[in-house]
Amino acid sequence: ETGVTQSPTHLIKTRGQQVTLRCSSQSGHNTVSWYQQALGQGPQFIFQYYREEENGRGNFPPRFSGLQFPNYSSELNVNALELDDSALYLCASSFAGTHNSPLHFGNGTRLTVT
């Protein structure tokens, strides 16, 4: 069984730039959720993708966008980066069809915005 993989592991960007983070879901999973975790906080829900469409969104501005591909992998795009976007970005996959099935997380991408 292949777990959730994310790339890159670390990234440094400058304020105003754009970034794309990538995630491959665990085999057998069809849903991908993205979370942002700031230092000392719990993960905050950004959005979820199911069947290549956004299926729920947290309190994040439109400059946070995403995609899901036919193979269930996903991308998170953030435009016009701000200093407060510095955080650990976590991708998690699950199987829709079982109500509230648990999330399985990747190792995360640590983004630093300077």
Next chain:
Amino acid sequence: RKEVEQDPGPFNVPEGATVAFNCTYSNSASQSFFWYRQDCRKEPKLLMSVYSSGNEDGRFTAQLNRASQYISLLIRDSKLSDSATYLCVVPTGTASKLTFGTGTRLQVTL
């Protein structure tokens, strides 16, 4: 009331002690709950799922109190390796959204 609330701790306990964490939630319609463990600078990992009144797995017991809207995690015979942050997770809003608490930090010492 916040969607999910946890005492951030830290809880400092000696090896062998029993420790319990509580987590309160606001959405009375929530049906299933989870406890995750997160080590420093690592991703959260599923510790236990709670679908009914409770669940036990070795030294770990999770209990659900729907009337008072809280879930608890009990760790017996604490080990040094149990030192981590424990995250309470509750479905909120749409069925797709799982909301995390801020986590409770546990430090087990000799």
